[in-house]
Amino acid sequence: MSFWAVSRGLTPPSKVVPMLNPNQRQFLEDEVRYREKLKLMARGDAMEEVYVRKQETVDDPLELDKHDSFYQTTKSLLVLFQIMGVMPIHRNPPEKNLPRTGYSWGSKQVMWAIFIYSCQTTIVVLVLRERVKKFVTSPDKRFDEAIYNVIFISLLFTNFLLPVASWRHGPQVAIFKNMWTNYQYKFFKTTGSPIVFPNLYPLTWSLCVFSWLLSIAINLSQYFLQPDFRLWYTFAYYPIIAMLNCFCSLWYINCNAFGTASRALSDALQTTIRGEKPAQKLTEYRHLWVDLSHMMQQLGRAYSNMYGMYCLVIFFTTIIATYGSISEIIDHGATYKEVGLFVIVFYCMGLLYIICNEAHYASRKVGLDFQTKLLNINLTAVDAATQKEVEMLLVAINKNPPIMNLDGYANINRELITTNISFMATYLVVLLQFKITEQRRISQQQP
Template sequence: MFNSYNRRKKHDTVFLNVKPTFNSQGNGLRKYSTGLLDKEDNPFYDVNSSSGSRASVGTITTLNENFRANIFYNNIAPIQWFLHMLGVLPITRREPGKAKFRINSIAFGYSFAFFILLSVFVTYVAKNRISIVTSLSGPFEEAVIAYLFLVNILPLILIPILWWEARKIAKLWNDWDDFEILYYQISGHSMPLNLRRKTTMIAVILPILSIVSVVITHITMADFQIIQVIPYCILDNLSAMLGAWWFIICESLSTTANILGERFQRALRHIGPAAMVADYRALWLRLSKLTRDTGNATCYTFTFINLYLFFIITLSVYGLMSQLSEGFGIKDIGLAITAIWNVFLLFYICDKAHYASFNVRTNFQKKLLMVELNWMNSDAQTEINMFIRATEMNPSNINCGGFFDVNRNLFKGVSGNVSLEWCNKNYCNLSCSCLPPWSLI
C-alpha cells in the first residue's frame, strides 16, 4: 500500500532555480518596477507633463536605461587581472554568464607553465634555505627566521588548489550575472555597484607594499641574495592579492545588501502588489546564496590561507617575543614587519566576511522588522511575514566548506592563541594583564 504512494514533489521556487532571461517585451521588467522610484529621481517621470503623471508602463523599454552587464566582474577586474598574471584562476569568460574553467584553454596553459617555472625557482631557494637551517648554531631568533623563510614558500600550493576550485568560482561569477539581471528586472535599474576605483587602488598599492615588506625583511637577514627575493615577492603578492580579492568580493556583497535594503524600503512607500514583495524576497534569497557560495567556492583556498597566516603570525610573534628581553635588534625588524603584515591581512579577511554576513542577514532583518504593516493589504502582509521567515531560515554566514565560519571570532581566536604564547614565554598565567580583553571571553 505504501509502495504505491507517490509523494507529489513541490514546485521549486522559480527565482532560485531558473535563470532570469530577457523577453521581447520590456526586457523582462516587472510592471511595478517604475513605481519603485521616488518622483525626484525617477527617470520615467515626464517633467513636461502638465498632469505630473508617470510615463506609461508600455513605454518603459524606450525610457529606461539600457541594461549594463558585467557590473560585478568589472568591479573586481583589476585584482582579477593581477591574479591572472600570477597564474591564478585560469577561467575563461567571453561573455556574461559564460565563465568556464577548461584544461585545454590558453589561460590554463599559461597558469601551468607559470606554476612549473615558479616551482623550479622555489625548489632552488628551498634547498638553499634547508642547508642554512641544518647548519644553524646561533640564537633561537635566527632559527625562527630560518624556519619562517621555509614556511613563506607554502603559498605555492595555492595555485593547484585554485585549479581544483576554479569550476566553483566560475559558477559563482555566473550566478552574479544572473543576480544582476534579476535585480534589473525587479528594480528597473542596473545594480549601482561602484567599487572599481577602490579595487584599482588596491591592485596598485598592495603589490608595492608587499614587495617593500619582503625586501626589507630580507635585507635585515643574514645570507641575503637578491635573486632569492624574487620568488618570495611573487608568493607574498599571491597571498596578499587573494586576500584583497576576498576583501572586494565581501565588500560587493555588503554594498549590494545595503542597496537592496534601501531599494526595498523605497518600494514599500508605494502600495504595490504582493508579488513585488515576493520578488524582493527571491532577490534576497539569491544574494544570501551568493554569500554562502563565496565561502563554499573557495573553501580549500581560504582554509589553507587562514592556517598559513595563523602559523606565520604565531611563529613570528613567538620569535619576536623571545628576544624582546635582550633588546630590539635589526633582525627583529623583519619579524615585526612579517607579524604586522599578516595580522592585518587576516584581520581584513575576517572582518570583511563578518561585515558581509551582517549586512546580508542581520541588517536586512532590522529593516524588515521596522516595516509598518497596518496600511498593507493581507496579501502584502503575508509576503512580508514570509520574507522575515526566509531571513531566519536561510543562513548568510560565509563558511569555508563547513570547516569554520570566517568572521571576527576567527580573528579573536588567533589573537588569543598568540597572546597565550606571549604569556607562556614570559611566564605569565592565564589571567595576566598582557592578555587582551577579547581573548578571555
C-alpha cells in the same frame, strides 16, 4: 482513562513537521499560491491579489554582459589573477546555454598558469634548497635560529599548495562568478534599476597595484633587516606575498559588493512598499535576497581551500614571528632583526583583521540591517497579502543566515580574530617555556 493511555504510550504520535530545503519550500509556496489563485478564479475575484513566481527563462548573454557591472568594475583583479597563474578562469563567448564565466583544464589560461607556476616553482626550489642547506651547515644550532628559518621556509611551501588549493576549485569559482552575473540581471528585471557599485573600479585597480607594491616593500624590508636574507631570495617571495595580498583584496571587494547589493535591494523594497499592491513584488525580492545569501555562502565554498590555507599560514607565521622577536629581545635587546619580525607579525594580523572584519560587516548588512528595515515597516498600513509576504521574507532571513563559511571548515567573522589570538597566546607561552628550559640546560652545562 486518558491518563492510563498516556502512561502506556497509546496516544497517537504527534505530528512531525517536515524540514524542507529552499527549493522544496519554494515549490511548495508556488503550489499553495496556484491553489489560492484557482479558488479566486472560481469565485470570479481579481487574480492580481495572488502573485505567482514567474517561470525561469534563458537570459540573453548580451543582456547579461550589459548589466554585469560587477565584472566590468573588478575585471582588473581577474586579469591579474590570470597573469599570476593563481586562478585561470576565463570569459566564455556570448552564446546561449553557455555560462558567461567558465573553467577548463585545456584552456589557454590554464596553460599559461602552468607555465608561470613552473617558472615560479623553479625559483622557489632554488631558494628553498639554499635556505635549508645554509641552516643545516650553520654552526649555530640554537632553537631561535631554527624558528627564524621555519618562518621563511613555511611561506615557500604555500607555492606548492597552489594547484590543490586554487586550481582544483576553478569550477566553483566560475559558478560564483556566474551567480553574480545572473543576480545583477535578475535584479534589474525585478526592480527596473541596476546595481551600482560606486568607486569599485578605481578601488580594484588601486588594490591590484597596492598588492604588488606592498609585496615589494615587505620583501625589501626583510632584505635590509634580516642579516641572512639575500637579495635574490626576494624573487621567490614577491609572487607569494602578492598572491596573499590579492586574495585579501578579492575578499574585501566581494564583501563590499555584498553590502552594496543588499543596500540596493533594501532601497527598492522600501520604494515598493510605498506603492500600490506591493505583494506582487515582494516574492521576487524574497528570492533575490535568498540568492544573495547563497552567493555569500558560495564565496566561501569556492575559495575554501585557498582561504583555509591563508588562515593557517597567518596563524603559524604570526606565532613563530612573535616568539622570535620576543625571544631575541630578551636575549640581546632590540635590533633590526626584531623589527623585521614585527613587520611580519603586523602584516599577518592586518590581513586576518581585514578578512574577518569585512566578513562581519557583509553579514550584518545583508542579514541584520536588512531585517531591521523590514521590522520597521508599518504593517498596519499595508494589506494582508503584503503583511504575509513581509513575514515570509523574515522567515527566509531566519532560515538562510548570511554566514561566510569556508565550506564547513570555519566561519569567517570577528570571533575568528579573538579565537586566533587566544590560540596564539597559548602556543606562545609553550614556546617560551621551551626557551626557558633550554636556557636552564645551557646554564647548568657551563662551569
